[in-house]
Amino acid sequence: MNTKLIAQIRKNMESKKTAELFQIWTVNDRNQYSDEAFEIIKSILLEREITIPSQDSSSIIKQTSFRIKRRSFVFVYFFQIIISIFIFSIHIKTPYEGIHPISYVIGAVFFFLNIYMIIGRLHDINRTGWWILSMFIPLLNLIILLFLCILPGTKGENIYGVDPRARNNADQLTK
Numbered sequence: 001m002n003t004k005l006i007a008q009i010r011k012n013m014e015s016k017k018t019a020e021l022f023q024i025w026t027v028n029d030r031n032q033y034s035d036e037a038f039e040i041i042k043s044i045l046l047e048r049e050i051t052i053p054s055q056d057s058s059s060i061i062k063q064t065s066f067r068i069k070r071r072s073f074v075f076v077y078f079f080q081i082i083i084s085i086f087i088f089s090i091h092i093k094t095p096y097e098g099i100h101p102i103s104y105v106i107g108a109v110f111f112f113l114n115i116y117m118i119i120g121r122l123h124d125i126n127r128t129g130w131w132i133l134s135m136f137i138p139l140l141n142l143i144i145l146l147f148l149c150i151l152p153g154t155k156g157e158n159i160y161g162v163d164p165r166a167r168n169n170a171d172q173l174t175k
Helices: 003-014 018-027 035-047 070-093 101-124 129-136 140-150 170-174
Strands: none
Touching: 003 035, 018 035, 070 101, 070 140, 101 129, 101 140, 129 140
8 A cells, every 4th residue: 555545534533532432432433434544443442552453354344334415314204105105095996806016125125224214324424324213103203304304414424433424535545
């Protein structure tokens, strides 16, 4: 790797607090940080006389780090409502008795899409995806959905990834 880039990574990591470097080290998200960045973090922690803990090699965050901005979240929900109204209007006009099989397919797609979107939106406001379990509590789910539509996401990077609103993520290339 380019020595200038390594120096830039080191400068970026040295500006971080020890607790943040410790968190990055233990989470061990190799999708977000390069091997070189981890070597630099290790050397900085040793310089700061911190005992290097073992890294999490089975971190779930590696596979589930993503954030969804508010506008995308609201757009997808609006799109789902329009599609649902369209399918419902077709369903009413057809003589088919019972629920049409295509409704099951579309319902399943919407269900998993909603799980994905809600978790991504929770990550954007720096909350764990486990908050999705609260969506099964009547009335509370409507309040949380409203908050997800209204609350702005965390500015800048959080533990779930880079800010999806950022137009220029050039600083992420140094990781």
